[in-house]
Amino acid sequence: MLLSPTFPSDPSLYLWAGLGFLVVLFLMLLCMPSLIKMLHRLKYGQTEREEGLASHKSKTGTPTMGGIAFVLIPFIVYAIFTLFTPFSWNAETLLLWGAYLGYGVIGFADDYLIVARHSNIGLKPKLKFGLQSLLAIVLILVYFFASGHFDPAASQMYIGGVGKVNVNVILFFIIAFFMYTGTTNAVNLSDGVDGLCSGLCIAAFIPFICFALWEQKLDVAVILFLVIAGLIGYLFFNIHPAKVFMGDTGSLALGGILASAALVTKMEVGLLVAGMVFIAEALSDIIQVVHYKRTHKRIFLMAPLHHHFEKKGWNEMKVCTVFWSWGALFAILSIILALLP
Numbered sequence: 090m091l092l093s094p095t096f097p098s099d100p101s102l103y104l105w106a107g108l109g110f111l112v113v114l115f116l117m118l119l120c121m122p123s124l125i126k127m128l129h130r131l132k133y134g135q136t137e138r139e140e141g142l143a144s145h146k147s148k149t150g151t152p153t154m155g156g157i158a159f160v161l162i163p164f165i166v167y168a169i170f171t172l173f174t175p176f177s178w179n180a181e182t183l184l185l186w187g188a189y190l191g192y193g194v195i196g197f198a199d200d201y202l203i204v205a206r207h208s209n210i211g212l213k214p215k216l217k218f219g220l221q222s223l224l225a226i227v228l229i230l231v232y233f234f235a236s237g238h239f240d241p242a243a244s245q246m247y248i249g250g251v252g253k254v255n256v257n258v259i260l261f262f263i264i265a266f267f268m269y270t271g272t273t274n275a276v277n278l279s280d281g282v283d284g285l286c287s288g289l290c291i292a293a294f295i296p297f298i299c300f301a302l303w304e305q306k307l308d309v310a311v312i313l314f315l316v317i318a319g320l321i322g323y324l325f326f327n328i329h330p331a332k333v334f335m336g337d338t339g340s341l342a343l344g345g346i347l348a349s350a351a352l353v354t355k356m357e358v359g360l361l362v363a364g365m366v367f368i369a370e371a372l373s374d375i376i377q378v379v380h381y382k383r384t385h386k387r388i389f390l391m392a393p394l395h396h397h398f399e400k401k402g403w404n405e406m407k408v409c410t411v412f413w414s415w416g417a418l419f420a421i422l423s424i425i426l427a428l429l430p
Contacts, residue, residue, distance in 0.1 A: 099175075102175060102307060105174045105176065105311075106310075106314055109166055109167070109170055109311065109314070109315050109318070110314055110315065110317075110318040111318075112166050113162055113163050113318035113319050113322065114318045114319075114321060114322045116162050116166070116322075117158060117159065117162055117318070117321075117322025118325060120158055120162065121155070121158055121322065121323065121325070121326050121333070122326075124152075124155065124157065124158055124333070125152050125155070125326065125332055128152030128153070128155070128333065129152055131204075132204070133153060133154055133204040134149065134151055134152055134153065134204065135149060135150065135151045135153045135334055148331070151332070151333065152332070152333045152334070153200055153204065153333070153334040153335075153336040154197065154200045154204070154334075154336040154338050155323065155326070155327070155333035155334055155335050155336065155338075156323075156335035156336055156338035156340065156343075157193075157197070157338055157339075158319070158323065159316065159319030159320055159322065159323045159335070159339060160189060160190065160193040160319075160339065160342045162319055163312070163315035163318065163319045164186060164189065164190065166315060167182075167315055175307070176307070176311055177308060179308060180231070180232075180235030181235075181306060181308065181309055181353040182308045182309065182312060183231070183235075184228060184231060184232055184352065185309060185312050185313075185346050185349045185350065185353070186346075187227075187228055187231065187349075188224075188228055188269070188342075188345035188348065188349040189316070189342050189343075189346040189349075190342070191224045191227075191228070191345065192224060192273055192342045192345030192346075193338055193339070193341065193342035195217065195221060195341055196277075196336060196338040196339065196342060197336075197338040198212060198220075199211035199217060199336075199337045199341075200337050200338050211337070221269070221270050221273055221274070222266070222270055224269070224345075225265070225266050225269035226266065228269065228349065229265045229266060229269075229352075232265070232352055232353075233258075233262075244257070244258050244260075245355060246261075246355055246357050246358060247354075247355050247356055247359070247427065248358050253355075264357060265348075265352060268348045268351060268352065268357060268360065269344075269349075271371070272344040272345070272360070272364065273340075273341045273344030273345050273348070274344070274371065275344065275364065275367035275368060275370060275371035276290065276340050276341070276343050276344035276347065276367055277337060277344060278367075278370045278371055278393045279367055279370045279393070279395070279412075280335060280339075280340040281395055281396060282329075282395050282399070282405045282409060283327060283328060283329035283330065283331040283405050284324055284327050284328040284329060284331070284409050285395060285405075285408065285409050285412055286335065286339075286340055286343070287320045287323055287335065287339075287343075288324065288409060288412075288413045288416070289366055289367065289412060289413065289416040290320060290343045290347065291317050291320050291321070292363075292413065292416035292417045292419075292420045293363045293364055293367070294316065294317055294347065294350070295317075295420050296356075296420050296424050296427075297309075297313055297347070297351065297354055297356065297359070298310045298313045298317075299424055300354040300356045300359065301313065301350070301353075301354050304354055306353065306354065309353055309354065312346075313346075313350060320343075323335065323339075329405045329406055329409070344367075347364065348360070356423075356427065359423045359427055362419055362422055362423035362426060363419055363420050363423040364419075365416075365419040366412055366415050366419060369394055370393040370394050370395065371393070373389055373393050373394040374393045374394075376388055376389075376392075377389050377392035378392070395408050395412060398411075
């Protein structure tokens with residue numbers, strides 16, 4: 090088999106991971122009400138687009154930047170746990186946290202400018218993509234140097250039914266670059282319906298927890314487990330009708346750590362499958378823009394894809410239920426494909 094589904098046998102690892110999960114969840118439930126009140130007081134509220142859905146107009150003023158909580162709390166808990174548990178800092182954990190915090194900072198800058206200006210204009214698109222690209226390059230270089238100074242083994246990829254495939258270093262660099270920039274922007278586009286993005290991310294992270302455990306990358310698995318705990322706590326306040334939005338602070342961070350998880354587990358192909366709903370969201374937006382510029386006609390009633398179904402009469406909970414279901418199915422499929430003989 091491509092991956093050997095052998096889980097770690099030390100029960101203490103599961104106990105510490107479970108405790109970390111509960112601590113993160115408890116802190117999220119404890120801190121989110123105060124964070125929401127603070128964001129209200131600072132008037133850091135959502136500004137809906139004029140051309141947006143009429144049903145979303147009432148969301149104007151809802152606190153945004155709630156992603157701050159599920160970015161910082163899992164990181165702080167993990168940092169404390171490394172002091173007295175088997176979990177530690179290494180090149181792979183630094184790559185995950187570097188992407189999570191780094192893209193979170195870019196998203197925070199974008200969110201702050203939006204709320205400060207009371208508009209939908211944050212960082213200029215070219216500047217925002219430039220910062221995302223620069224961070225992607227830094228993270229990839231860190232990955233290569235940490236893997237042995239451009240050791241060819243660092244550019245191997247797992248493909249279900251095939252096994253390890255050696256990829257040219259330059260080609261791998263390009264693939265990894267688009268993994269970071271593509272995933273962060275695709276996850277960001279999915280954050281348009283209450284609870285949608287966080288639910289999809291929970292589903293997408295689960296296969297990479299399995300891949301990490303099977304590869305004995307315990308720290309990677311624990312980090313993703315803690316992030317899931319943060320997202321579950323956040324969902325209590327983001328499910329429709331949402332009391333808070335994650336903003337780019339949360340969505341870019343989630344996309345970044347998802348890309349890093351695929352990189353360190355060498356399951357880049359698995360990311361294409363587990364993240365298929367994110368890909369559909371991004372493609373719908375790209376197709377809509379390109380087609381409209383050429384013909385001045387729309388293929389979808391509104392892009393990204395979740396808004397198309399809202400235009401067709403689906404309420405937000407139905408959109409979430411259907412999209413989450415597809416996200417879960419693709420997550421399961423990515424595990425099955427990874428185990429193809």
